[in-house]
Amino acid sequence: MNNKEIEDQIIKNFQQDEQMMxxxxxxxxxxxxLNPTELYSRAYPNQAANYALQQGIDLTVPKEESETIADDTLLNVLALYSNEDLAFVVTEEIEKLKKKNSTL
Known part of the structure; x- marks a missing residue:
């Protein structure tokens, strides 16, 4: 592989990993x-519509068909991609969910 091919492969891998995030x-x-578009918009209010986010939303399954995703897992994945603003919004929602569940 030449340098250009290696660079292209690294970019492709990063984009695939980012899509997984x-x-x-x-x-x-x-x-x-929760509405992923609304949370994302709160984290990045000046950003236009996000095509990658819409693709991710399109790939989701109903809650009943999904494995549980631990809060810490999501926060760690967001941290890997330096998504601090989104992690902050998610943390706020986690706190709201904990308060809501403690009153049930």
Whole structure:
């Protein structure tokens, strides 16, 4: 492989991993009855519509068909991609969910 081919492969791998991060986020939202587009918009209010996010949302399954995604797992995945703003919004939602579940 020449340098250009190696660089292209690294970019392709990063994009695939990033898509997996988006899918984990979107599925976590579905599993917790949250709107992934709304959470993403709160984290990045100045960003236009996100095609990759929509692709991730399209790949989600109903909560009943999904494995549980632990809160810490999602936060760690977001941290891997330096998605601090989205992790902050997710953390706020985790706290809300914990309060809601403790009152049930």
């Amino acid at each position: 988006i899918l984990v986020f979107a599925q976590w939202c579905v599993n917790n009855q």
